[in-house]
Amino acid sequence: MIELINVSKAYGSDELSVPVLKDVCLSIPKGDFIAIMGPSGSGKSTLLNIIGCLDSLDAGVYQLGRQRVDLLDEDELTQLRLRHMGFVFQMFNLIPRFNALRNVELPMIYAGMQPQQRIQKAVAALSRVGLQDRLNHIPAKLSGGQQQRVAIARALVNDPDIIIADEPTGSLDTKTGHEIMKLFQTLNRHGKTIVMVTHEDNIAAYAQRVAHMRDGVITDIVRH
Amino acid sequence: MLLAHVRDIYFQAVWALRDNLMRTLLSILGIFIGIIAVMAVGTVTQTVHNFVFTELASYGLQTIWIYRQHEAPNPYSTVRTGSGITNLDLEQIQKGCCPAVARVSPEVYYQDWSQLFRFGNRYNNVILEGVDGVFFDISRDEFTIGRNFRDEDIDNRRNVAIIGSEVHKTLIGEHQNPVGKSIRFGEQKFIVVGVLKRKNRDFLASIGAAEDYDVNNKIYIPYTVHQQMLASKDIHQLLIESRSVAETQNAVDQVVELLQRRNNNHFQYKWDTMESWNTKANNILSNISLLGLVAAFVSLLVGGVGIMNIMTTSVVERTREIGIRKAIGATQNDIRLQFILEAVVISTLGGSFGLGVGYILSIVAQHMLQIPLQPPWMIIIAAFLVSIGVGLASGYYPAKRAARLKPVEALRHD
Numbered sequence: 201m202i203e204l205i206n207v208s209k210a211y212g213s214d215e216l217s218v219p220v221l222k223d224v225c226l227s228i229p230k231g232d233f234i235a236i237m238g239p240s241g242s243g244k245s246t247l248l249n250i251i252g253c254l255d256s257l258d259a260g261v262y263q264l265g266r267q268r269v270d271l272l273d274e275d276e277l278t279q280l281r282l283r284h285m286g287f288v289f290q291m292f293n294l295i296p297r298f299n300a301l302r303n304v305e306l307p308m309i310y311a312g313m314q315p316q317q318r319i320q321k322a323v324a325a326l327s328r329v330g331l332q333d334r335l336n337h338i339p340a341k342l343s344g345g346q347q348q349r350v351a352i353a354r355a356l357v358n359d360p361d362i363i364i365a366d367e368p369t370g371s372l373d374t375k376t377g378h379e380i381m382k383l384f385q386t387l388n389r390h391g392k393t394i395v396m397v398t399h400e401d402n403i404a405a406y407a408q409r410v411a412h413m414r415d416g417v418i419t420d421i422v423r424h
Numbered sequence: 425m426l427l428a429h430v431r432d433i434y435f436q437a438v439w440a441l442r443d444n445l446m447r448t449l450l451s452i453l454g455i456f457i458g459i460i461a462v463m464a465v466g467t468v469t470q471t472v473h474n475f476v477f478t479e480l481a482s483y484g485l486q487t488i489w490i491y492r493q494h495e496a497p498n499p500y501s502t503v504r505t506g507s508g509i510t511n512l513d514l515e516q517i518q519k520g521c522c523p524a525v526a527r528v529s530p531e532v533y534y535q536d537w538s539q540l541f542r543f544g545n546r547y548n549n550v551i552l553e554g555v556d557g558v559f560f561d562i563s564r565d566e567f568t569i570g571r572n573f574r575d576e577d578i579d580n581r582r583n584v585a586i587i588g589s590e591v592h593k594t595l596i597g598e599h600q601n602p603v604g605k606s607i608r609f610g611e612q613k614f615i616v617v618g619v620l621k622r623k624n625r626d627f628l629a630s631i632g633a634a635e636d637y638d639v640n641n642k643i644y645i646p647y648t649v650h651q652q653m654l655a656s657k658d659i660h661q662l663l664i665e666s667r668s669v670a671e672t673q674n675a676v677d678q679v680v681e682l683l684q685r686r687n688n689n690h691f692q693y694k695w696d697t698m699e700s701w702n703t704k705a706n707n708i709l710s711n712i713s714l715l716g717l718v719a720a721f722v723s724l725l726v727g728g729v730g731i732m733n734i735m736t737t738s739v740v741e742r743t744r745e746i747g748i749r750k751a752i753g754a755t756q757n758d759i760r761l762q763f764i765l766e767a768v769v770i771s772t773l774g775g776s777f778g779l780g781v782g783y784i785l786s787i788v789a790q791h792m793l794q795i796p797l798q799p800p801w802m803i804i805i806a807a808f809l810v811s812i813g814v815g816l817a818s819g820y821y822p823a824k825r826a827a828r829l830k831p832v833e834a835l836r837h838d
């Protein structure tokens with residue numbers, strides 16, 4: 201479903217440009233759960249952002265289903281994110297003033313859904329992650345694990361095909377981290393494709409495959 | 425974009441404003457003050473305007489004064505003395521020789537204005553003027569007590585007098601009915617037949633359209649009597665009413681032509697028209713109003729700059745939030761709309777509060793000052809629309825910046 205062919209990306213201006221990705225090729229089939237690992241500066245976050253349609257590529261081809269993502273403009277990328285991607289970040293990235301319900305409702309507002317339907321789906325999504333009695337809590341009143349669950353509910357609410365997770369356990373204690381990973385495994389079993397960046401081996405162990413990166417290149421891919 | 429979607433984004437904007445209440449209120453205040461300023465300036469100038477035109481209209485807008493131009497005699501003429509207007513000229517105009525003239529009255533007076541009058545043992549300096557009954561019709565005078573001159577008063581040279589309200593007060597005494605009383609001027613004795621209602625001349629005096637004396641401190645007698653006292657047939661000034669405001673210049677031309685022809689081109693004439701004072705007043709007041717309104721609208725613009733300032737700060741502060749919104753599916757249009765709506769809501773609230781408070785203030789001021797205030801609603805509605813426009817304009821640039829943020833970079837912001 202995701203096909204990256206010779207993808208390159210550099211940051212900075214012409215002469216001072218630093219290559220971050222060098223001719224990366226990666227194929228992610230539907231239903232895959234892949235972890236990307238590597239030291240900082242290896243390009244794993246940039247690769248994840250490109251797969252998540254948050255960032256553009258300088259060269260190469262990105263095929264998502266039947267679509268050539270590398271040829272799309274910003275608003276078309278936004279539509280792809282809206283319809284096909286759910287995001288889970290290390291810092292949760294919830295809107296601080298909004299309670300759990302409002303945070304989860306937000307993607308559906310941008311999808312143009314009716315208010316009635318939005319509330320129903322938001323409550324359902326929060327129940328699925330075990331937060332049915334925390335609907336009116338703002339992020340500051342929730343624990344790290346609970347905030348990440350709100351973020352996962354928000355990522356799931358538009359029923360995306362792909363979950364993009366950037367160090368989802370990076371701000372959580374070990375126990376909570378494993379709980380979140382079990383949630384990911386369940387989602388994966390229900391058919392969600394998951395692309396996750398992590399630097400912890402025991403977190404990467406939950407994935408079906410682990411890709412190792414160094415200096416902008418994928419060095420090897422290990423199947424569990 | 426669907427209306428329902430605009431409504432959803434609108435609520436996002438309102439929530440954002442509510443979450444930053446202090447900042448929102450301060451930027452509302454800028455527009456609020458701007459609207460209040462426009463209302464205040466507009467109401468004051470409009471009220472003064474009406475006040476002035478009521479005063480001008482009280483003298484009759486078709487009024488013309490024609491008199492000899494003493495300082496520029498005809499250089500080819502041998503005749504130097506005389507007022508240039510005689511009883512025979514007056515008769516010709518009264519007969520209808522000048523079709524644009526509706527009514528005419530003669531004015532006869534001393535060259536040194538003020539005269540000493542006596543009532544009982546009280547003395548006072550007043551201005552004496554000889555006129556006929558038509559004079560009070562043309563100058564829109566009303567009688568508080570007594571009557572106007574009759575034809576027989578004029579024709580039979582009766583020693584009767586009509587007095588101004590100030591004369592009533594200072595010479596005779598406010599609580600006495602002066603009608604039938606006699607007042608003395610030198611050896612002459614005049615019986616008072618009428619008292620005039622008080623007239624306002626504040627504005628005319630302030631632009632130099634009135635002499636230094638008080639128009640209410642005058643005594644009028646039949647011009648025939650005054651001519652007898654002066655031993656001359658001269659008329660010093662004609663008070664004329666044209667058939668309409670549009671015919672004013674025709675009336676002037678016809679009368680001046682008649683006077684020059686009948687006096688063998690010995691004299692040149694000058695004239696004043698109420699219409700020209702009216703135009704002059706209009707120009708002065710319009711310029712003043714314009715200046716005031718420009719200043720008030722500038723304060724509205726300053727309010728707009730305030731909104732722009734706050735919105736720009738807000739975009740920088742909320743960069744991460746914008747990144748989150750974009751990541752989860754907000755388009756550039758969604759982001760732009762939200763920030764523009766925030767600015768428009770601020771300016772609309774400021775404008776509405778300004779209108780409401782301004783309206784209440786105008787009612788309070790009206791009660792306190794006892795003056796009917798006239799808020800110029802057209803200008804105020806325009807100012808309200810301008811304030812919304814200012815909101816749109818000042819929200820546009822920050823909104824554009826927010827919409828153009830790259831999601832990856834915005835998310836990295838802290």
